[in-house]
Amino acid sequence: MPETPDVDVIVVGAGPAGACASIELARAGLQVVLLERGPFPGSKNMYGGVVYPRILDELIPNWWDEAPVQRWVTRRSTMVLTPTQALTVDFRSTAWGAPPYNGATAYRPDFDHWLASHAEAAGAQVLCSTTVVGLLRDANGRVVGVRTDRPDGDLRARLVIACDGVNSFVAKEAGLHPPVDAANYTLGVKETLALPKEVIDERFGVRGREGVDIEILGGTGGVNGGGFVYTNLDTIAIGAVLKLPKLAAQKRRPEEIIAGLKAHPAIAPLVEGAELKEYSAHVIPEAGLAMMPKLTGDGLLVAGDAAAMCLAAGIWLEGVNFAMASGMYAGRAAIDAIRAGDVSTAGLAGYERRLSETFVLRDHRKLKRAPHLVLSDRVQHVYPELITSVAERMFRVDNPEPKPGLRRIVTSERKRLGIRRRDLARDGLDGFRSFG
Amino acid sequence: MSATAPIAVCLKWTPARLDGGPLGPDAADDRFAGISPADRAALELALRLADRLGTTVTAITAGPAGAERALRDALAAGAERAVRLDMATDADSRDVAFELAQSLADAAIVLCGDYSLDRGSGSVPAFVAHHRRIAQALGLVDIDVDTATAATVHATRRLDGGRRELLAIPLPCVLSVEGSLATLRRAPLPRALASRSAHIDVVATPPAHHHGAPAIVTAYRPRARVMPAPAGEVVLDRLRRLTDAGTAPSRGETVVLEPPAAAARIVDALREWGYLP
Amino acid sequence: MTHIERDHTWPEISFQDRMDTVRFDVHERAHITVDGRTCEGCSTQACVVACPANLFVPTSDGGIVFNYEQCFECGTCYLVCNEEGAITWTYPDGGHGVVFRRT
Numbered sequence: 059m060p061e062t063p064d065v066d067v068i069v070v071g072a073g074p075a076g077a078c079a080s081i082e083l084a085r086a087g088l089q090v091v092l093l094e095r096g097p098f099p100g101s102k103n104m105y106g107g108v109v110y111p112r113i114l115d116e117l118i119p120n121w122w123d124e125a126p127v128q129r130w131v132t133r134r135s136t137m138v139l140t141p142t143q144a145l146t147v148d149f150r151s152t153a154w155g156a157p158p159y160n161g162a163t164a165y166r167p168d169f170d171h172w173l174a175s176h177a178e179a180a181g182a183q184v185l186c187s188t189t190v191v192g193l194l195r196d197a198n199g200r201v202v203g204v205r206t207d208r209p210d211g212d213l214r215a216r217l218v219i220a221c222d223g224v225n226s227f228v229a230k231e232a233g234l235h236p237p238v239d240a241a242n243y244t245l246g247v248k249e250t251l252a253l254p255k256e257v258i259d260e261r262f263g264v265r266g267r268e269g270v271d272i273e274i275l276g277g278t279g280g281v282n283g284g285g286f287v288y289t290n291l292d293t294i295a296i297g298a299v300l301k302l303p304k305l306a307a308q309k310r311r312p313e314e315i316i317a318g319l320k321a322h323p324a325i326a327p328l329v330e331g332a333e334l335k336e337y338s339a340h341v342i343p344e345a346g347l348a349m350m351p352k353l354t355g356d357g358l359l360v361a362g363d364a365a366a367m368c369l370a371a372g373i374w375l376e377g378v379n380f381a382m383a384s385g386m387y388a389g390r391a392a393i394d395a396i397r398a399g400d401v402s403t404a405g406l407a408g409y410e411r412r413l414s415e416t417f418v419l420r421d422h423r424k425l426k427r428a429p430h431l432v433l434s435d436r437v438q439h440v441y442p443e444l445i446t447s448v449a450e451r452m453f454r455v456d457n458p459e460p461k462p463g464l465r466r467i468v469t470s471e472r473k474r475l476g477i478r479r480r481d482l483a484r485d486g487l488d489g490f491r492s493f494g
Numbered sequence: 495m496s497a498t499a500p501i502a503v504c505l506k507w508t509p510a511r512l513d514g515g516p517l518g519p520d521a522a523d524d525r526f527a528g529i530s531p532a533d534r535a536a537l538e539l540a541l542r543l544a545d546r547l548g549t550t551v552t553a554i555t556a557g558p559a560g561a562e563r564a565l566r567d568a569l570a571a572g573a574e575r576a577v578r579l580d581m582a583t584d585a586d587s588r589d590v591a592f593e594l595a596q597s598l599a600d601a602a603i604v605l606c607g608d609y610s611l612d613r614g615s616g617s618v619p620a621f622v623a624h625h626r627r628i629a630q631a632l633g634l635v636d637i638d639v640d641t642a643t644a645a646t647v648h649a650t651r652r653l654d655g656g657r658r659e660l661l662a663i664p665l666p667c668v669l670s671v672e673g674s675l676a677t678l679r680r681a682p683l684p685r686a687l688a689s690r691s692a693h694i695d696v697v698a699t700p701p702a703h704h705h706g707a708p709a710i711v712t713a714y715r716p717r718a719r720v721m722p723a724p725a726g727e728v729v730l731d732r733l734r735r736l737t738d739a740g741t742a743p744s745r746g747e748t749v750v751l752e753p754p755a756a757a758a759r760i761v762d763a764l765r766e767w768g769y770l771p
Numbered sequence: 772m773t774h775i776e777r778d779h780t781w782p783e784i785s786f787q788d789r790m791d792t793v794r795f796d797v798h799e800r801a802h803i804t805v806d807g808r809t810c811e812g813c814s815t816q817a818c819v820v821a822c823p824a825n826l827f828v829p830t831s832d833g834g835i836v837f838n839y840e841q842c843f844e845c846g847t848c849y850l851v852c853n854e855e856g857a858i859t860w861t862y863p864d865g866g867h868g869v870v871f872r873r874t
């Protein structure tokens with residue numbers, strides 16, 4: 059006898075993906091249970107620090123009046139570091155300091171909690187402190203519910219949406235993921251450092267609620283990856299994103315790499331004297347399209363980091379927006395499928411269609427080479443020095459020698475660093491194809 | 495007391511959990527608020543006793559709406575009824591106790607945690623017992639109830655120096671238990687889900703009044719005395735003088751007396767040392 | 772290769788102080804277990820370097836001792852682990868484990 063579902067949809071994981079899926083479903087009048095293993099939504103989640111909120115306009119009008127934001131990012135820098143040099147491209151926009159805003163720093167235990175409260179307000183049942191430990195399936199392998207770690211813990215639904223983050227044991231159990239390869243993951247570690255607000259304002263050259271976002275290439279001490287610095291109201295987030303196999307091979311511990319970043323002459327003046335308030339770590343699915351699982355199974359959708367939707371491509375580290383959007387589209391596809399009475403893979407095809415029509419998969423397709431390129435040894439260990447030494451020679455005044463032309467500098471520095479012209483040209487083309 | 499009289503458990507909602515590490519309490523933040531391990535043990539014990547006596551558990555808390563999370567968790571774990579006395583978290587413990595006693599007039603056993611997360615004075619259980627004119631016992635590390643008669647609780651109380659005291663307490667009574675007594679059971683999924691929208695009785699309370707409770711006597715604290723600066727050439731000497739280090743410690747005096755005489759002797763000593771006026 | 776010298780302009784805090792900034796509601800069940808004997812045959816001991824909470828401690832006889840209590844539940848260890856079956860990895864029971872606050 060087929061058992062009847064207890065609810066329409068179970069959403070696993072109250073991160074940005076799960077909250078947005080639940081908001082859509084509950085607003086459509088479906089019965090939704092949102093399960094979260096932490097004691098409250100956001101309690102298990104950390105990231106660098108910036109939410110790119112455009113997708114929220116669609117979900118929560120005037121979200122900026124109520125979202126728990128630390129600062130509005132009005133200044134964005136990209137830094138290339140060698141041990142003694144730094145080249146920074148610094149962009150400012152006052153437009154970003156006013157609605158609808160381009161980016162906001164926020165703490166995830168605040169932000170995710172707030173977003174999930176909208177799911178609850180829309181009518182979703184949010185149950186925390188509940189870990190999903192397995193999937194329930196019928197004789198045909200169709201997903202019909204989940205098993206939780208509570209006593210009497212089985213719950214049945216027409217459809218399950220896995221928004222359980224990067225380790226997604228739910229999607230893995232459903233067999234949607236290709237075999238796990240550590241090379242597709244990076245470890246993110248960060249320190250939340252306290253400084254008085256006025257000191258942060260002064261050191262970063264901002265006022266009021268304006269904030270700064272700095273992405274760093276180089277400076278991770280031989281381990282492929284990158285660094286970041288973000289400003290909150292009275293704390294600074296500084297951290298590193300480190301390619302897992304390299305980290306293990308280089309024998310450098312994550313906290314040592316952060317210490318190295320903090321000691322760099324271009325960073326030290328920003329963080330000096332700050333007190334460590336919290337240390338944290340989380341894994342990032344880094345490889346984008348190359349590691350994406352199947353997004354749909356019979357009775358199952360996968361969204362957010364669980365589907366490797368995070369866009370990690372050097373100057374971009376965006377995951378929350380991709381999670382919110384993919385969650386929202388998963389919710390919409392689920393509504394259609396349930397109304398049509400077909401939650402099979404075919405009935406759920408609207409999910410992938412929506413992702414393909416929007417930035418979620420279009421950005422990933424466009425940038426499919428980027429994660430590999432950005433984490434490649436040349437980009438990581440050779441080009442930072444090429445870029446900074448070219449800059450140094452451009453800006454150095456060598457009187458009475460006349461100024462050399464840019465082309466001559468590049469050629470001589472390229473030769474000095476042993477970079478073959480062919481490799482530089484190919485990487486340049488790859489970069490242009492991705493970022494251009 | 496009828497056998498079906500419920501067992502009540504008082505849960506103190508503490509706005510921020512004080513074990514918040516170097517960040518300290520996150521002020522008035524419900525995400526980090528909660529009840530103490532001792533309160534959780536009291537809830538578990540209430541559920542076990544109710545099971546054995548064939549009765550139900552009423553969970554009660556005095557606090558703002560945010561405190562209802564503690565009640566929902568109690569309903570999820572197995573409590574039958576939940577009551578919130580609508581009061582501020584920092585309400586006077588005499589008022590809290592008065593309202594609790596009113597709402598729990600029919601409870602056979604009122605269970606409390608031995609101390610709340612904010613390490614309050616632990617006076618609420620005593621005031622509740624006072625208002626209901628029933629027995630009270632605190633610091634309990636074991637509780638058993640005579641199911642045949644449902645008239646007496648047998649309890650073990652922790653004393654100083656690793657000693658234990660066995661108590662027979664007539665029902666109804668107020669009992670405070672230590673956190674180590676029991677681990678709160680995991681709430682089953684169906685109950686946990688149902689508890690999110692379950693009904694909670696909200697009792698409006700009058701403004702502060704300090705109802706008929708005994709006046710609170712605050713201990714007398716002797717004033718600081720001005721002392722002459724210690725003499726001595728070197729810092730170490732001055733420190734020695736100041737702290738009496740190195741001199742023979744004054745030994746306490748041991749007296750063996752009957753309880754009434756002992757109490758009188760203690761009061762005399764406190765007066766002599768300046769702790770009582 | 773980029774190499775950064777550690778500059779001691781201000782003191783780095785001890786690792787234990789670092790971990791003490793993090794809140795954990797520890798459950799009595801160990802959610803991750805490590806079979807130290809399997810580790811004796813491991814050539815990389817990648818976990819020792821990579822675990823951000825520094826929970827893998829090599830022993831003199833080539834094994835590993837592991838304590839689950841201050842774990843970020845990040846997944847790094849099972850991803851980098853070199854020997855099949857050395858690590859048994861689950862999430863802690865609901866409501867337990869790490870609780871982030873300003874992350």
Ligand SMILES: Cc1cc2nc3c(=O)[nH]c(=O)nc-3n(C[C@H](O)[C@H](O)[C@H](O)COP(=O)(O)OP(=O)(O)OC[C@H]3O[C@@H](n4cnc5c(N)ncnc54)[C@H](O)[C@@H]3O)c2cc1C
Nearest residue numbers: 071073074075095105106108190223246362363377378381
């Ligand atoms: C160091 C670092 C820096 C980053 N910086 C940025 C940035 O600046 N901007 C940006 O946009 N993105 C950034 N990201 C990426 C971003 O954090 C993620 O892409 C995003 O959080 C994904 O959201 P999600 O909802 O898919 O998953 P998550 O946020 O991981 O949420 C998953 C949820 O599911 C819960 N869960 C997991 N398993 C279970 C289970 N079995 N049962 C019940 N619940 C479960 C978890 O507790 C969690 O709440 C960064 C990530 C890292 C690690």
Ligand code: SF4
Nearest residue numbers: 810813818852853854
């Ligand atoms: S990497 Fe795996 S096998 Fe090797 S020491 Fe660590 S846990 Fe053991």
Ligand code: SF4
Nearest residue numbers: 822842843845846848
């Ligand atoms: S999950 Fe992360 S923090 Fe926990 S033991 Fe593994 S590597 Fe360390």
